[in-house]
Amino acid sequence: MDFALTQDQRMMQESLVRTLADASPLDRVRRFADDRGDTGADVWRALAEFGLAGVVIPEEHGGLGLTLLDAALASEALGAAVAPVPFMGAVLAPIALMRGGSAAQQAQWLPKLARGEITAAVAISESVAGARDGAGVTATNGKLNGKALFVPGGVAAGLLIVADTAGELHLTPGEALDSSGRTLMPGIDETRRLAELTFDDTPAEPLCGGPELLAALRDAAWVLIAADSLGAGQAMLEKAVAYAKERRQFDRVIGSFQAVKHMCAEMAAELEPCRSLVWYAAYAFDNAPPGVSGEASLMAAHAKALTSEVGRFVARTATEVHGGMGITDLLGLHFWFKRLGLNRQLLGGPERVREIAARLQGLSV
Amino acid sequence: MDLTETPEMAAFRAEVRGFLAARRDDFAGGAAKDVLGWQRALIAAGYAARTIPKAYGGYGAEPDILKSRIIAEEFIAAGAPRGMSGQGISMLVPTLLEVGSEEQKIRWIGPTLRGEIIWCQGYSEPGAGSDLANLQTKAVEDGDDFLISGSKIWTSTAHAAQMMFCLVRTEPRAAKHEGISYVIIPMDTPGIEVRPLKTMTGGSEFNEVFFTDVRVPQSAVVGGRGRGWFVANTTLKHERGMLGDPNATEARLNALIELMKTETVDGEALIANPIFRDRLMQLQGRILAMKFNGLRLITAQLTQEPVGIAALIVKLQGCELNHQLAALAIDALGELGILYSDGPHLRAQGRWQWNYMFDLGLIIGGGTAQIQKNIISERGLGMPREPKPAVA
Structure with missing residues (x-):
C-alpha cells in the first residue's frame, strides 16, 4: 500500500507552482478580472507549453497521458494561484472523447487540444446541478436546441461537449456556435468566465456512453473542483498565518493570541483531511473498473461536498484573520474568497451533492 | 498512490479472516465470552501484542504497519473484539520497551499483555x-x-x-x-x-x-x-493516536447507518428524513477524509517522511467526530434518544447517550481540544507561543 504522491507528481506540482508565479501572478489575475476583453491567452499558452492542455490526453495524440490524480494536483495549484484558465474543459473534454468518441473524433480533436490551439468546454450543469430558467438541451437528427447555463470556458471554447436532457452527450465544433449563441454570465468570480449557450438547430455529433459517460464527467469535474478549492483554501490559510505572524497589535504579533492561533489551527485541521480525500477520490476514478463505479462516484461526491463546506469556513475565517485588510481590493484576498464561493455552487452545492452520495449508497430513493 | 494489495498481504488477510471465522462462537454479540482466554488466543495468533518480543510475552513479529491495518480491518468487518487495550498495554508496555530496565521488562510486560495485571x-x-x-x-x-x-x-x-x-x-x-x-x-x-x-x-x-x-x-x-517528563511524553503520543483512531470511528458510523436504516418513526425509516440524512452524509464525508488521512500517515511512517499537520489533527478531529456521531444518533432517535439505564423502549443499551457524554470527556481529556489547537498552530503552522505574563 502506498498512499502518497510519487516523486514525479510532487516535482510536477512544484514546477507548476513556479510556472504560475511567472505566468499568472496576482497582478495578471487582476488585469484579467478587470477586463472582460482580456482572454488570458498568454497564461493558457504558458500552461499549454507546460503540458496542462493535454495532461490526460494519451501520448499518441500529443498529450502527457497522465491520470485524473495528476490533473487534480494541477487543479490544486491553479486554485492556489486563482489562475484564470479554462482547465476543467481541458480535462473533461478529452475524457469524453477517449471514453465516448470515435477514433476519427479523437484524431480530429485531441492533438489540437493537447497543443493548446483550441480550448474546450463541457456543458453538463443542467444534468448535474439541475435546470434553471427553462434551460436544457434537446438533440434531434444531429441538431441541438435549447440552452445550457453555467458553462466554464464556454465563451471562447473551440470545442463544446454538451449533455442533452436525456443524459446523452454530443460534440459540437466551436465554429458551429457563433458569438450570438454565447453570452457571458457575469458572476462573483471574475477569474472564471461562465457562459450561457443557446443552441438553435446547431449541428452536433453524438458521443457514445450516455448516462455512464455523463456520470464519469460529473465525477471528474467534482474531483477537479474539489482540488481547486483545496488549493485556494490552502493559499488562504497560508496568507492568514503569514499575516498573523507579521501584524502587531497590543505590542504583540496577533498570531501569538490564542483567539487568532486557534482560528488558524481550525482551518488547518479542516483542510488537511480534504487533501487525503481528494487524492483518494482521484485515485478511485483512475482505478475504477469500466462502467458505473459507485465507489468513485461516492468519493468524488464527498470530496466536492466537503471541500465546499471547508472552503466556505476557510474563506471566511482567513478573511477575518486579516482584519479590515481582508475585505479590501488592495490586498486581493477576495479573489480566493470568490473562487471558493463559485466552486461551492458549481455543478451542485454540497446539500445537493450529498443527497446524490446518499442515493449512491441506497440510503435515499 | 497504489492501494492494491500484494499477494503476501492478500494471503495474510485470508489468514486473519479464517481465524475469525473459525472462532465466531467465541465472540457472539461482539464481546469475548472469556476475555482472558480470547486475549491469550490473539497473542498466540499474532493479532494482539504482535510486535512485542517473545521473550517478554508477545508474539515477536517484525513491525508491519500494513499487517496491523489488515488485522484492524478484518476485526471490524467480523465484529470481533480486539485484544485488551487498557493503559497498561497501550501506554506502559511501549514505555517499558523504550526505556525500561531488562528486569522491569521481564517482570511486567508479559502479565500485562495477558491481562493478568490491570x-x-x-x-x-x-x-x-x-x-x-x-x-x-x-x-x-x-x-x-x-x-x-x-x-x-x-x-x-x-x-x-x-x-x-x-x-x-x-x-x-x-x-x-x-x-x-x-x-x-x-x-x-x-x-x-x-x-x-x-x-x-x-x-x-x-x-x-x-x-x-x-x-x-x-x-x-x-x-x-x-527523566519522567520525557519518559511520559514518549507514550502520550500513543494515547493521542488511540483517542482519534479512525477505524473505531468508522465502525461507529456503520452502526449509526444501520440504526437509521432500521429504526422507524411514524412507520418511516429515520434515514428517510432528509435533514438527518444530510447530517449523516456530512459526517460520512469527514470520517472518510480522516480515514484516508490515516492511510497517508501509515505510508509516511513506512517511508519515514514527515507529515506535520496530518498527524497533529488526529486527536482533535477523531474525538469531535465520535461526539457528533453520538449527537446525530440521539437526534435521529428523538424522544427514544433520551432514554437511559434500562426499560423496554431503550435502544442499544443507551450506548449513544453514554457516548455523547463520555466522548465529551475525551474531547477534554488526553490534551484538551484547545491544547490540541495550540499544538497544531505552534508545531504545525509555526505560530508563536503565547508570551508568559510578567511576574507581578
Missing part, C-alpha cells in the same frame, strides 16, 4: 491538568525508598487496578520539567486511597487517588530519576 495511569492532578508539568505529588527520599504524598485525578480503572504508573516530583529544586520521575506503584501499598469519581454518565469511569507516605523502592523508577 494498570492505571497517575498523571493528572487537581492542579496539573493541561499544565501537566506543574504536578506536585512529591516523592521524598527515605533510605533506598521514596515516600510519596499527594493526589491524582482522572485515574481511570484505579479501582480495579493492581498497579499504577505515575509521575511524581523527585527533585523539588530542579526546573519544572526536570524534577519529575516515572514510577511504578502496587495499588495495595499502604497509604493509597482510591475514591471513585462519578461523572455525568452516572458511572464512575475515573477515580481520584490519594497518597499518604506511600513507600516505594527507588528501583521502581522507569527511565531514570528526573
Whole structure:
C-alpha cells in the first residue's frame, strides 16, 4: 500500500507552482478580472507549453497521458494561484472523447487540444446541478436546441461537449456556435468566465456512453473542483498565518493570541483531511473498473461536498484573520474568497451533492 | 498512490479472516465470552501484542504497519473484539520497551499483555491538568525508598487496578520539567486511597487517588530519576493516536447507518428524513477524509517522511467526530434518544447517550481540544507561543 504522491507528481506540482508565479501572478489575475476583453491567452499558452492542455490526453495524440490524480494536483495549484484558465474543459473534454468518441473524433480533436490551439468546454450543469430558467438541451437528427447555463470556458471554447436532457452527450465544433449563441454570465468570480449557450438547430455529433459517460464527467469535474478549492483554501490559510505572524497589535504579533492561533489551527485541521480525500477520490476514478463505479462516484461526491463546506469556513475565517485588510481590493484576498464561493455552487452545492452520495449508497430513493 | 494489495498481504488477510471465522462462537454479540482466554488466543495468533518480543510475552513479529491495518480491518468487518487495550498495554508496555530496565521488562510486560495485571495511569492532578508539568505529588527520599504524598485525578480503572504508573516530583529544586520521575506503584501499598469519581454518565469511569507516605523502592523508577517528563511524553503520543483512531470511528458510523436504516418513526425509516440524512452524509464525508488521512500517515511512517499537520489533527478531529456521531444518533432517535439505564423502549443499551457524554470527556481529556489547537498552530503552522505574563 502506498498512499502518497510519487516523486514525479510532487516535482510536477512544484514546477507548476513556479510556472504560475511567472505566468499568472496576482497582478495578471487582476488585469484579467478587470477586463472582460482580456482572454488570458498568454497564461493558457504558458500552461499549454507546460503540458496542462493535454495532461490526460494519451501520448499518441500529443498529450502527457497522465491520470485524473495528476490533473487534480494541477487543479490544486491553479486554485492556489486563482489562475484564470479554462482547465476543467481541458480535462473533461478529452475524457469524453477517449471514453465516448470515435477514433476519427479523437484524431480530429485531441492533438489540437493537447497543443493548446483550441480550448474546450463541457456543458453538463443542467444534468448535474439541475435546470434553471427553462434551460436544457434537446438533440434531434444531429441538431441541438435549447440552452445550457453555467458553462466554464464556454465563451471562447473551440470545442463544446454538451449533455442533452436525456443524459446523452454530443460534440459540437466551436465554429458551429457563433458569438450570438454565447453570452457571458457575469458572476462573483471574475477569474472564471461562465457562459450561457443557446443552441438553435446547431449541428452536433453524438458521443457514445450516455448516462455512464455523463456520470464519469460529473465525477471528474467534482474531483477537479474539489482540488481547486483545496488549493485556494490552502493559499488562504497560508496568507492568514503569514499575516498573523507579521501584524502587531497590543505590542504583540496577533498570531501569538490564542483567539487568532486557534482560528488558524481550525482551518488547518479542516483542510488537511480534504487533501487525503481528494487524492483518494482521484485515485478511485483512475482505478475504477469500466462502467458505473459507485465507489468513485461516492468519493468524488464527498470530496466536492466537503471541500465546499471547508472552503466556505476557510474563506471566511482567513478573511477575518486579516482584519479590515481582508475585505479590501488592495490586498486581493477576495479573489480566493470568490473562487471558493463559485466552486461551492458549481455543478451542485454540497446539500445537493450529498443527497446524490446518499442515493449512491441506497440510503435515499 | 497504489492501494492494491500484494499477494503476501492478500494471503495474510485470508489468514486473519479464517481465524475469525473459525472462532465466531467465541465472540457472539461482539464481546469475548472469556476475555482472558480470547486475549491469550490473539497473542498466540499474532493479532494482539504482535510486535512485542517473545521473550517478554508477545508474539515477536517484525513491525508491519500494513499487517496491523489488515488485522484492524478484518476485526471490524467480523465484529470481533480486539485484544485488551487498557493503559497498561497501550501506554506502559511501549514505555517499558523504550526505556525500561531488562528486569522491569521481564517482570511486567508479559502479565500485562495477558491481562493478568490491570494498570492505571497517575498523571493528572487537581492542579496539573493541561499544565501537566506543574504536578506536585512529591516523592521524598527515605533510605533506598521514596515516600510519596499527594493526589491524582482522572485515574481511570484505579479501582480495579493492581498497579499504577505515575509521575511524581523527585527533585523539588530542579526546573519544572526536570524534577519529575516515572514510577511504578502496587495499588495495595499502604497509604493509597482510591475514591471513585462519578461523572455525568452516572458511572464512575475515573477515580481520584490519594497518597499518604506511600513507600516505594527507588528501583521502581522507569527511565531514570528526573527523566519522567520525557519518559511520559514518549507514550502520550500513543494515547493521542488511540483517542482519534479512525477505524473505531468508522465502525461507529456503520452502526449509526444501520440504526437509521432500521429504526422507524411514524412507520418511516429515520434515514428517510432528509435533514438527518444530510447530517449523516456530512459526517460520512469527514470520517472518510480522516480515514484516508490515516492511510497517508501509515505510508509516511513506512517511508519515514514527515507529515506535520496530518498527524497533529488526529486527536482533535477523531474525538469531535465520535461526539457528533453520538449527537446525530440521539437526534435521529428523538424522544427514544433520551432514554437511559434500562426499560423496554431503550435502544442499544443507551450506548449513544453514554457516548455523547463520555466522548465529551475525551474531547477534554488526553490534551484538551484547545491544547490540541495550540499544538497544531505552534508545531504545525509555526505560530508563536503565547508570551508568559510578567511576574507581578
